[in-house]
Amino acid sequence: MIRIVIIGLWICAVALGSLYFAVQQNSATAAVTSHDAQPLDDGKTEVFSVPIIIDGAVQGYVVTQLIYTIDSAVKASVKTPVSFFINDEVFRQFYGHYSDVKEVEAVKFEDVKQAIIDGVNARFPEPLVKDLLVQQFNYISSKEIRDQNTKGISRG
Structure with a gap:
């Protein structure tokens, strides 16, 4: 039972970490492209x-x-x-x-x-x-x- 809870927590941590890094990467890219973009x-x-x-x-x-x-x-x-x-x-x-x-x-x-x-x-x-x-x-x-x-x- 403890094993299943630990695996569940591990999956949640990996998913949240991936989401955090994806949002950080996307916002950094958006800041660079909006700065250099010409209308x-x-x-x-x-x-x-x-x-x-x-x-x-x-x-x-x-x-x-x-x-x-x-x-x-x-x-x-x-x-x-x-x-x-x-x-x-x-x-x-x-x-x-x-x-x-x-x-x-x-x-x-x-x-x-x-x-x-x-x-x-x-x-x-x-x-x-x-x-x-x-x-x-x-x-x-x-x-x-x-x-x-x-x-x-x-x-x-």
Whole structure:
């Protein structure tokens, strides 16, 4: 009987000790993260497409939607929606630099992402965009679009 009571007390002591150390560790981590945290805001661009032109003809479209995180303090000074600037920079990047890419997997998105962030941030006195994440990123060929549009129409 004494043995069972001692085992019960031991289990309670271990459980309480574990709980105490877990709470101490969590509060120390929360104090560090709240001290260094910057106020961030997020949003997403509309789904939009950039034409891929090769030899003067549209070969397809890059269809994309991005999620962005921005500095809340800098955003307060901007009157225009940030997604407009991001869409413009994505269009400039793909239309100007990647207009011959038909294979999406050939695009190194880390390089493109950094170029977009740098291009948008260059338009503001303080860096605004902190990060970009991909919601959607596809290449659709003109042939696929034509086939989709003529589906169900009999040729004759």
